[in-house]
Amino acid sequence: MINFTITNALKKLKNKEISSVELTKAYLARIKKLEPKINAFVTVTENEAIEEARKADKKRAAGSDSPLLGIPLSIKDNFSTKGIRTTASSRVLDDYIPPFDATVVKKLKNAGAVILGKTNMDAWAHGSSTETSDYGSTKNPWDTDYLPGGSSGGGAASVASDETIAAIGSETAGSIRQPASWCGVVGLKPTYGRVSRYGVVAMGSSLDSPGPITKSVTDAAILLQVLAGSDPYDATTSPLPIPDYLKNINKNIRGLKIGISDDYFDGVDNEVKEKVEDAIQVLEKLGAKTKNIKLIHPKYSIAVYTIIQRAEVSSNLARFDGIRYGNDRSYFGDEAKRRIMLGTYTLSAGYYDAYYNKAMKVRTAIINDFNKAFNNVDVIIGPTSPTTALKVGASKDQSMFGELQDMLVEPSSLAGLSGVNVPVGFSKAGLPIGMDIIGPQLGEEIILNTAYKYEQETNWNKIKPKL
Amino acid sequence: MNKYTPVIGLETHVELKTSSKMFCGCAANYFGKQPNSQTCPVCLGLPGALPVPNKKAIDWCIKISLSLNCKINMFSKFDRKNYFYPDLSKGYQISQYDLPFGHNGHITLSNGNRIRIRRVHMEEDTGKLIHDGEISLIDFNRSGVPLVEIVTEPDFHDAKDVKEYLQKLRQAVRYLDVADADMEKGDMRLEPNISLRDKQQETSNILPNYKVEVKNINSFKFVEKAVNYEIKRQTEILDKNEVPPQETRGWDEIQQKTFSQRSKEDAMDYRYFPEPDIPPITFTDTQIAELKSQIPELPDAKRKRFEAEYKLTEYDAEILTREKNLADYFENTVKVGQDYKINPKQIANTIINKKPNIENILPATLVKIIVKAGQTDAMDEKKLQKVVKEVLTQNTKAVEEYLGGKENALMFLLGQAMKKLGKVDASQVKQLLVKMIK
Numbered sequence: 078m079i080n081f082t083i084t085n086a087l088k089k090l091k092n093k094e095i096s097s098v099e100l101t102k103a104y105l106a107r108i109k110k111l112e113p114k115i116n117a118f119v120t121v122t123e124n125e126a127i128e129e130a131r132k133a134d135k136k137r138a139a140g141s142d143s144p145l146l147g148i149p150l151s152i153k154d155n156f157s158t159k160g161i162r163t164t165a166s167s168r169v170l171d172d173y174i175p176p177f178d179a180t181v182v183k184k185l186k187n188a189g190a191v192i193l194g195k196t197n198m199d200a201w202a203h204g205s206s207t208e209t210s211d212y213g214s215t216k217n218p219w220d221t222d223y224l225p226g227g228s229s230g231g232g233a234a235s236v237a238s239d240e241t242i243a244a245i246g247s248e249t250a251g252s253i254r255q256p257a258s259w260c261g262v263v264g265l266k267p268t269y270g271r272v273s274r275y276g277v278v279a280m281g282s283s284l285d286s287p288g289p290i291t292k293s294v295t296d297a298a299i300l301l302q303v304l305a306g307s308d309p310y311d312a313t314t315s316p317l318p319i320p321d322y323l324k325n326i327n328k329n330i331r332g333l334k335i336g337i338s339d340d341y342f343d344g345v346d347n348e349v350k351e352k353v354e355d356a357i358q359v360l361e362k363l364g365a366k367t368k369n370i371k372l373i374h375p376k377y378s379i380a381v382y383t384i385i386q387r388a389e390v391s392s393n394l395a396r397f398d399g400i401r402y403g404n405d406r407s408y409f410g411d412e413a414k415r416r417i418m419l420g421t422y423t424l425s426a427g428y429y430d431a432y433y434n435k436a437m438k439v440r441t442a443i444i445n446d447f448n449k450a451f452n453n454v455d456v457i458i459g460p461t462s463p464t465t466a467l468k469v470g471a472s473k474d475q476s477m478f479g480e481l482q483d484m485l486v487e488p489s490s491l492a493g494l495s496g497v498n499v500p501v502g503f504s505k506a507g508l509p510i511g512m513d514i515i516g517p518q519l520g521e522e523i524i525l526n527t528a529y530k531y532e533q534e535t536n537w538n539k540i541k542p543k544l
Numbered sequence: 545m546n547k548y549t550p551v552i553g554l555e556t557h558v559e560l561k562t563s564s565k566m567f568c569g570c571a572a573n574y575f576g577k578q579p580n581s582q583t584c585p586v587c588l589g590l591p592g593a594l595p596v597p598n599k600k601a602i603d604w605c606i607k608i609s610l611s612l613n614c615k616i617n618m619f620s621k622f623d624r625k626n627y628f629y630p631d632l633s634k635g636y637q638i639s640q641y642d643l644p645f646g647h648n649g650h651i652t653l654s655n656g657n658r659i660r661i662r663r664v665h666m667e668e669d670t671g672k673l674i675h676d677g678e679i680s681l682i683d684f685n686r687s688g689v690p691l692v693e694i695v696t697e698p699d700f701h702d703a704k705d706v707k708e709y710l711q712k713l714r715q716a717v718r719y720l721d722v723a724d725a726d727m728e729k730g731d732m733r734l735e736p737n738i739s740l741r742d743k744q745q746e747t748s749n750i751l752p753n754y755k756v757e758v759k760n761i762n763s764f765k766f767v768e769k770a771v772n773y774e775i776k777r778q779t780e781i782l783d784k785n786e787v788p789p790q791e792t793r794g795w796d797e798i799q800q801k802t803f804s805q806r807s808k809e810d811a812m813d814y815r816y817f818p819e820p821d822i823p824p825i826t827f828t829d830t831q832i833a834e835l836k837s838q839i840p841e842l843p844d845a846k847r848k849r850f851e852a853e854y855k856l857t858e859y860d861a862e863i864l865t866r867e868k869n870l871a872d873y874f875e876n877t878v879k880v881g882q883d884y885k886i887n888p889k890q891i892a893n894t895i896i897n898k899k900p901n902i903e904n905i906l907p908a909t910l911v912k913i914i915v916k917a918g919q920t921d922a923m924d925e926k927k928l929q930k931v932v933k934e935v936l937t938q939n940t941k942a943v944e945e946y947l948g949g950k951e952n953a954l955m956f957l958l959g960q961a962m963k964k965l966g967k968v969d970a971s972q973v974k975q976l977l978v979k980m981i982k
Binding site for chain 1 (some may be wrong): 585586588590591592593594596598624626628630633634635636682714813815816817818820821823824855
């Protein structure tokens with residue numbers, strides 16, 4: 078049984094206890110064994126991975142010590158990978174091979190990472206179940222009758238099932254944190270603009286944030302360190318300097334002010350509520366102070382998010398016209414078609430002001446609301462998802478499935494905030510529960526610090542699914 | 545007597561000559577290049593590629609706006625214009641909707657008519673479709689080339705004004721050195737919209753209830769023809785008490801007429817919304833002042849200065865200021881000429897009449913040529929008088945006829961003189977003949 082974090086794998090690589098080729102082959106073997114059950118990958122790049130691992134071993138022998146040298150990772154299938162098929166789990170792009178690497182992929186490669194393959198997702202990242210994938214649904218490693226969440230469901234499942242050391246996902250609203258919550262792993266959604274979107278098949282352009290899904294908070298910090306920073310190819314990246322994310326991760330949280338909004342516990346499963354409340358108590362024992370705050374009710378974010386994201390989707394998917402590459406429009410699934418129609422409608426003459434323009438105004442109100450809240454608190458904590466993982470098939474015929482599942486993370490996504498899902502225990506049925514630690518824009522240091530301190534006290538991440 | 549007043553507005557697209565494209569690093573000069581040799585994921589619109597705006601292009605768009613007396617939107621942004629066409633790689637064009645860089649400017653024509661500029665905005669060009677029998681090919685070298693669109697108010701009333709406006713606009717962008725505005729290369733594309741107003745409603749200032757747009761014309765002459773054709777066509781329809789349909793038409797140069805392309809029913813809904821991939825742009829007063837300071841003296845100002853400073857006629861000054869290069873050459877030559885006591889008028893005459901190749905002949909060289917020509921002229925003056933005197937004494941009959949009122953006789957005398965003189969300025973000889981007869 079292999080069970081590595083980036084931290085301990087790097088240690089073993091440095092001490093020559095293991096080579097990257099051995100490590101990579103072990104993960105490829107596990108992928109081969111578990112994939113029939115989990116279906117976390119759309120494409121496994123076995124040959125390329127072994128080749129890259131070999132190179133990494135050579136580099137290490139030559140004295141190189143780049144931050145991810147020889148570490149096998151999985152990457153969501155909406156990140157462009159040069160020479161490797163990139164489908165975004167849609168048959169429209171069934172045979173699309175990008176001629177360039179996404180900035181995130183380039184950075185991972187430069188840091189020495191080995192790419193095991195491309196993980197499954199909701200087609201075009203439209204959903205929170207991974208059931209809308211054209212390559213079959215991914216199953217939750219904790220119970221394969223259940224969904225892994227989504228859209229980065231393949232990534233979260235690949236981490237939870239130890240098919241990889243860590244995964245790279247992307248979140249528009251919930252797509253990292255929600256599957257991380259359902260699969261019992263750490264999922265970090267960085268501030269919008271902290272990590273480059275260049276080369277990520279666009280979904281909601283004003284929201285998309287690539288980020289890591291890992292087995293530990295430290296691993297998330299290590300990956301963010303590699304991924305973060307301004308990109309000359311993405312005009313929306315922040316030019317502000319990147320802090321050392323590991324430096325303050327173990328800082329004392331005595332006096333940390335945690336904001337709690339009752340509205341974020343509205344309609345949440347009791348089991349989930351209890352576990353998150355327990356987790357907050359753990360933080361209080363470490364010296365954190367809680368404070369009740371009032372925020373705009375998350376239900377309003379559903380409407381705002383739906384309008385803005387569908388509008389952007391309708392425009393972003395226009396290029397897939399079947400003229401130059403890919404398959405024609407008949408290959409779009411129902412969910413993509415629904416989003417294209419709704420987005421087209423809300424942007425149409427005569428409707429723009431009533432929908433898109435109004436949504437943008439409420440979005441500004443939500444941003445201001447959070448800014449005000451962060452004047453008084455350091456982080457805001459709530460459940461990541463109102464439920465534990467739902468059964469396979471639950472999203473069928475539910476056109477608003479994702480929006481209801483992601484209600485609690487949509488407000489912070491609309492405001493471009495940072496947030497991290499941390500496992501806080503299990504339901505009686507044995508399904509993972511997660512809490513969402515939300516920080517202000519560029520607040521990654523404080524949320525990682527909070528998450529790390531909690532993780533050190535509890536070690537939920539040491540419990541593994543039986544596979 | 546015409547019952548209608550034409551109401552004409554104009555949209556003009558000018559391609560900028562920046563070295564790179566609007567949103568990526570690809571070379572922008574696509575003319576004559578191997579198809580699709582100047583492309584990248586961004587201008588091909590590949591999944592995940594993102595636009596990063598070209599600062600120089602934005603600066604130049606601001607300069608064009610300022611030179612057209614526009615106000616600048618200090619807070620501006622890009623928008624997506626969504627429509628489908630195979631040459632549009634992303635399925636939308638990045639353009640500007642409600643906050644164009646420049647707005648509310650004007651150009652004043654020589655007859656004093658002021659044409660108001662509604663807006664000056666920045667956008668990207670599309671690829672090019674090449675149809676070859678059954679096959680259609682796309683060349684994306686032009687995709688993403690910076691394009692500035694200049695839109696006027698419907699202030700023109702005839703094709704002549706439209707043409708002059710276009711000449712002035714072209715002159716301005718060339719003076720700014722931001723565009724070649726070479727019509728043959730498609731650097732400038734023109735779209736007039738034309739309708740007719742009943743003269744009885746003249747004072748009401750209400751626009752006609754229809755508008756005909758003629759799309760994508762690439763020559764000033766064709767615009768003139770298309771406008772005149774439309775005035776005639778619409779007059780005929782209105783005379784029948786009908787209203788011309790609101791539509792988009794094209795210009796057919798072979799048949800010399802416009803033809804219907806798209807009717808109002810098929811009017812596009814572009815579903816504009818703010819481009820989320822590019823943050824809004826805020827300008828400071830200092831930035832705008834800096835750009836303003838970089839704007840050279842523009843043609844109208846230069847022409848007026850030439851008239852005042854060098855005592856040139858309006859005609860001469862206009863010719864010399866048509867192109868900035870020529871105006872600069874003239875002024876440099878004047879500077880050198882001062883040392884030789886050559887007056888600017890002489891230099892202007894030489895440049896206008898002799899049309900020296902200003903790329904090869906240095907101003908100093910031209911001055912030397914003028915000085916030398918002056919000496920030759922002085923020498924020839926004596927020879928000229930001698931020859932003319934000879935001709936007059938040898939052809940007394942013709943002289944009498946001329947004095948009797950027969951103009952032709954003078955031409956005969958001129959011919960005789962020219963025969964003896966060879967290659968000289970005939971007008972000078974003619975003047976001398978007249979003078980000496982009297």
